[in-house]
Amino acid sequence: MPADLPVLPGLLGLAxxxxxxxxxxxxxxxxxxxxxxxxPVILRRxxxxxxxxxxxxxxDLPHVFLLHPASAGLTARRRHDLPPHDVRLTGTLAAxxxxxxxxxxxxxxxxxxxxxxxxxxxxxxxxxxxxDDAELxxxxxxxxxxxxxxxxxxxxxxxxxxxxxxALHRMDGTEDLA
Amino acid sequence: MxxxxxxxxxxxxxxxxxxxxxxxxxxxxxxxxxxxxxxxLNFTREDMAEAVAFAHRRGAKVLVAINTFPRAGAEPLWxxxxxxxxxxxxxxxxxxxxxxxxxxxxxxPGLRRHLSVQAAAANPDAINLYAExxxxxxxxxxxxLTVAEIAAINRExxxxxxxxxxxxxxxxxxxxxxLSSYATGQSPNxxxxxxxxxxxxxxxxxxxxxxxxGGFTIHRTPKGAPAPYPTLCKGCFTSADGKGAAQTGHIFxxxxxxxxxxxxxxxxxxxxxxxxIEGRQRSRAYVAQVVRAFxxxxxxQAAGQPLPRSALAxxxxxxxATTGAYAKTWR
Amino acid sequence: MDLTVGPNQFFWTAEAVSSFHxxxxxxxxxxxxxxxxxxxxxxxxxxxxxxPAVEALxxxxxxxxxTTLALITLKRERKLTSDLFDMGLPVEINDLSALNHLPAGRxxxxxxxxxxxxxxxxxxxxxxxxxxxxxxxxxxxxSIAVLAAAARDEGVAVEVxxxxxxxxxxxxxxxxxxxxxxxxxxxxxxxxxxxxxxxxDTVDGQxxxxxxxxxxxxxxxxxxxxxxxxxxxxxxxSLRISPQTGDFAAILAGYADCIANRLSGAxxxxxxxxxxxxxxxxxxxxxxGAAWSGG
Numbered sequence: 001m002p003a004d005l006p007v008l009p010g011l012l013g014l015a016x017x018x019x020x021x022x023x024x025x026x027x028x029x030x031x032x033x034x035x036x037x038x039x040p041v042i043l044r045r046x047x048x049x050x051x052x053x054x055x056x057x058x059x060d061l062p063h064v065f066l067l068h069p070a071s072a073g074l075t076a077r078r079r080h081d082l083p084p085h086d087v088r089l090t091g092t093l094a095a096x097x098x099x100x101x102x103x104x105x106x107x108x109x110x111x112x113x114x115x116x117x118x119x120x121x122x123x124x125x126x127x128x129x130x131x132d133d134a135e136l137x138x139x140x141x142x143x144x145x146x147x148x149x150x151x152x153x154x155x156x157x158x159x160x161x162x163x164x165x166x167a168l169h170r171m172d173g174t175e176d177l178a
Numbered sequence: 179m180x181x182x183x184x185x186x187x188x189x190x191x192x193x194x195x196x197x198x199x200x201x202x203x204x205x206x207x208x209x210x211x212x213x214x215x216x217x218x219l220n221f222t223r224e225d226m227a228e229a230v231a232f233a234h235r236r237g238a239k240v241l242v243a244i245n246t247f248p249r250a251g252a253e254p255l256w257x258x259x260x261x262x263x264x265x266x267x268x269x270x271x272x273x274x275x276x277x278x279x280x281x282x283x284x285x286x287p288g289l290r291r292h293l294s295v296q297a298a299a300a301n302p303d304a305i306n307l308y309a310e311x312x313x314x315x316x317x318x319x320x321x322x323l324t325v326a327e328i329a330a331i332n333r334e335x336x337x338x339x340x341x342x343x344x345x346x347x348x349x350x351x352x353x354x355x356x357l358s359s360y361a362t363g364q365s366p367n368x369x370x371x372x373x374x375x376x377x378x379x380x381x382x383x384x385x386x387x388x389x390x391x392g393g394f395t396i397h398r399t400p401k402g403a404p405a406p407y408p409t410l411c412k413g414c415f416t417s418a419d420g421k422g423a424a425q426t427g428h429i430f431x432x433x434x435x436x437x438x439x440x441x442x443x444x445x446x447x448x449x450x451x452x453x454x455i456e457g458r459q460r461s462r463a464y465v466a467q468v469v470r471a472f473x474x475x476x477x478x479q480a481a482g483q484p485l486p487r488s489a490l491a492x493x494x495x496x497x498x499a500t501t502g503a504y505a506k507t508w509r
Numbered sequence: 510m511d512l513t514v515g516p517n518q519f520f521w522t523a524e525a526v527s528s529f530h531x532x533x534x535x536x537x538x539x540x541x542x543x544x545x546x547x548x549x550x551x552x553x554x555x556x557x558x559x560x561p562a563v564e565a566l567x568x569x570x571x572x573x574x575x576t577t578l579a580l581i582t583l584k585r586e587r588k589l590t591s592d593l594f595d596m597g598l599p600v601e602i603n604d605l606s607a608l609n610h611l612p613a614g615r616x617x618x619x620x621x622x623x624x625x626x627x628x629x630x631x632x633x634x635x636x637x638x639x640x641x642x643x644x645x646x647x648x649x650x651x652s653i654a655v656l657a658a659a660a661r662d663e664g665v666a667v668e669v670x671x672x673x674x675x676x677x678x679x680x681x682x683x684x685x686x687x688x689x690x691x692x693x694x695x696x697x698x699x700x701x702x703x704x705x706x707x708x709x710d711t712v713d714g715q716x717x718x719x720x721x722x723x724x725x726x727x728x729x730x731x732x733x734x735x736x737x738x739x740x741x742x743x744x745x746x747s748l749r750i751s752p753q754t755g756d757f758a759a760i761l762a763g764y765a766d767c768i769a770n771r772l773s774g775a776x777x778x779x780x781x782x783x784x785x786x787x788x789x790x791x792x793x794x795x796x797x798g799a800a801w802s803g804g
Contacts, residue, residue: 253627276630395715415710
């Protein structure tokens, strides 16, 4: 097991469960548009792979997500009604967030089976490398989206991070990750 | 102190490596001129110039790997990479091909030349040939040698040696392996990829995870077991002996990666100048962690102190490590 | 276009080697490369068969060259390489370090295990004295054509891998010994049990690779039977036929008939199938992976 990745605590999972898809999808759409606009390196590194449809199956969430980088599209979908996709990535929320924030190495997560890939493996590699170079930070992106409410959002995210053990902000390259 | 040469597949990884204590970082352009031509990886010309400036501000060097073998009829692409590396301010280029070395020696005499591991210079005769013919200043030794052989080589040559100490492990003589080419049509020498992701297919039947490369089954792992990337030479195969018995297993190499941390003092005594970490395809998190551990190790070595114990195992492939050929267990 | 018999890649007894070479004397092959390519430990068992073979082949009008090892690491292997240049025959270089022993002004041949991928490399080797180059088997036809044109300008003959299990990799580790749970130094010469190498299949039973001591080869037999015209047009002047057990004379005769237009490529391929170990041919045209190698 690389590190001891937290499994989403029941309460937080429960809190997400009743979320209706429509408002969630509005937040996801805004977030993805912002990330792609602010980090042009993502699309540049993805190249032709930006047009792939990535099904992101977060095993401890009630929904799956469909990512289409070329159109900056990210939508939540019901698990029993999977949309067509070119590649499927399966793992826990903690594993995805750890990879996104550079807290864990994608290869190490894969070797340990915390992440699994089916379909277009090179598209996943491109996405992983593109996100790694973009040095994404979910808490900053959410704070920026919240505009005037950025500071309180940052505080809420930091608190959620402490409680859940999830990596919700970017790990600096010099932090000890062991 | 032995020089620590660290990998960077992206500018973010390069910054992470420098901040974690790399003396030198090696990287390549985003095309077939370098042997880690993976999707989403590597440097544009602008990335490279910025990376060199960043590294130089912090006292680190940048070595540009142009270490595939130029395609017949397309040599200008590789020649341009050489010129652009020099233009970007690279401290050295890492080359493997004879024709490209000859071109570099003639047209870029001021650009320091290192011999890539892909040239597989495995004895003093080869190294002296490259030194005399092309003015190569440092050679990256293939991973088929023992520490004793490395020491013997250093006694017969005048150029610096660099050896791999951590990361992926080739069991074949590098730059002389067409296994990937045979299975996928894509080769390290020509395309800069080995066992490329574009030819990998995983299938999970709920019980086992099967990994295929170019249609060939490379391994099948039961649920929960570590799942190494399907690199051809680390696969699980079966071989019959012709007398009715068959063996199934990792016929070429187990899915392990190299960790020669414990051999650093011996490598220093063998005259090795620089230690190289493999992994331009790994994340900046990985790079930072490995570089930090090895910087501490080379500092301890230089100060004559015992090496610090590091916890790098979980970053390695299949989560098991080997000292490869260095410790002579292959003999 | 003519035929070159490459060095035997496998470990045969001295008697088997002698009878194989005797059979080449009245074969249609234009030249023969002999010597130990894969493992220096094998050589003492059969090196006494080399001088009489050289003599007989020269008397039969064949060009003869001696090969270097594919991977030279030990001191005695370096000495062995240096000694090759004193034998009065052309040397085929299969490890570039051999050039460091080349006497000034001496011509040499370049084998398929030296990385000649482009015109720059070919020119550099030609100016050092290379007169023949057998190109690496992984090169596509387009590259072969470009290299053959460059070679013509330099007065170098270009040869390609014509027939036989393709040499894919060379290692410091012996896979035959490893299969027998032995290290290389205590191998007890188990590779001698498999005169065409030992097959390695996938766990799903796909035919895949063949190990031969420190060497790894393709399990299918590469055959350029159906590519002869394309190769000739590309400027290739010779096909390398790699030794195997079985009726080698029939194989050589088949290729000779094909390049002389007495036998079609398709008919040659059909005739070869029962003559090759494993009974499978591949020619690499267009396909890759399992589709190419018949997995």
